[in-house]
Amino acid sequence: MSPCITMNNKKNTLIALTGLFISAALLSSCGPDKKQQEEQAQTVAQVDAVETPTVVPVPVVKGKLSSTIAVPGELLPYQQVDLYAKVNSYVKKLMVDIGSQVHQGQLLATLEAPEINSQLAGAQSRIQQQQAIYFASKATYDRLVNTSKTPGTVSQNDLEQAEAKKNADFANVEAAKSAYKEVGASVAYLEIRAPFDGVVTARNVNLGAYVGPGGKGTDPLFVLQDQNRLRLVVSVPESYTGGLTNKDEVTFTVQALGTQKFTAKIQRLAGALDEKLRAERLEMDVYNKDKKLLPHMYADVNVPLPSRDSTIILPKTAVVTSTEKVFVIKLVDHKAQWVDVKKGIEANGQVEVSGNLKPGDQVVKQASDEIRDGSPVKY
Structure with a gap:
């Protein structure tokens, strides 16, 4: 083997190993580290949670839901009357003042009107005058009747005229008596009496004051209230009026008496x-013998709401209230289905609903509009 070839092979091997190390270093520097891998995994999980959220199903059931609604109320006197003078007169005597407890028919004040006494005397004189005229015409008629017994002495026409005159004069006597009674009734109006048992809560006159028939802007002589029994008046919103009856009982408190609770039975419903x-206006009778409660006090009233049979009951968290609709999310084949509903009364974290639901259906317990209609879900 040639030495040149050997040296070349070694050189090529060294170059290849050097390139391999460089490539590994480059790959190591370009590849994701552990933190990046965790962030990528978290992003994937978030996307998956949005696209296929995990929900907790809750079954649709029917039952009863009883609750109460807190509404403001006002205590009113069972009876209240403003007492005015019937005729123009002056206050002669006052028998009661503010806070006086009075009884039906009790005299509260006497008034004075001298002209009424003159009118009464004049009416009495007219009675006597008409009676004198009547007695004269009656005597004339009686004489003509006796004379007519002799045939030809009195004509039938004269007899009829005398009888008509007598009857007319008698009618005038009765009219004078009626006028006298009318003036006499005005005298009775000079006495102001209590129409029922109660408390005088206002007195707007003093001795010698000029008083007259009440009109717009005129203060009454007295204001009388029956405080032994009060009317508790509340207004129940339309959505809660269904099924209210006069058999229900309410509880209420007033600010002046702290947490002390009172009860009252519904007596009257407006029906409109x-x-x-x-x-709808509701009225309850409140017996107030110890006088702890005062008329026109404000009360915090708890009105019981009627329970309905065969009503769908769901957790309040299962109902979504958006700006456009109220709905629940029904689970059908692992997909979300929005179902429009109407809410009823609420109590203890539950709510009545009505809509296209039936017992046995599954809905999302913690629903929100982020779970889109038709999107897949896991549970």
Whole structure:
């Protein structure tokens, strides 16, 4: 073998080994390191999670869901009346003041109107005047009747005219008596009496004040309230009115009495919605014998909502409320299917829904609009 050939072979081998080391170094510097591999794996996992998310299914079941709704209420007097003067007069005497407990028919104030006494005397005089005229015409008629018993002495026409005059005068007497009663009724109006048992909560007059019939902007003489029984008034929103009955009982608190709870039974339902509030008015009777509660106090009221049979109950997290719709995500063959629903009452983390669902269906427990309609899912 020639020495030149041997030297050439060694030279070629050295060059090949040098190239191999250089290529390995280049490949080592260009290939991904461990951190890059982890980031790539995480990215792949995130893409996979978005494209095929893993969800927790929950079965659709039917049942009952009872709850309460907290609404503001107001305590009103069971009865309240503003007392005005019926006739123009002056305050002569006051028997009560603010805070006075009064009974039905009790005299609260007396008024004075001298012209009414004059009118009463005039009406009495007119009665006497009409009675005198009537007695005269009756006497004339009676004489004509007696005279007519002798044939030819009195004509039938004169007799009928006398009878008509007597009847007309009698009618005038009755009219005068009615006028007297009318003036007498005005005298009764000079006494202001309580129409029911209650408390005087306002007095707007003093002795000698000129008073008259109430009108717009006119303050009443007295304001009388029945505080032994109060009306608790609330307005329940339209979506919660279905099934409310007067057999239900509410609980309420008032700020002045802290956490002390009161109960009251629903007595009256409006049966219609207020056009402005879109709510139904409910009234409860509250007996207030110890007078702890005051009229026009505000109350925080818990109204029981009716439970419905055969209602689909789902976790609140399973219902998605977006700007466009309310829906749940139904699981069909490992694919997501959006189903439009309507929500009912909510309680204890659950909610009533109605829609194209039936018992046995599976829905996503933690639903969101990121799980697109028709996308594959894992569970």
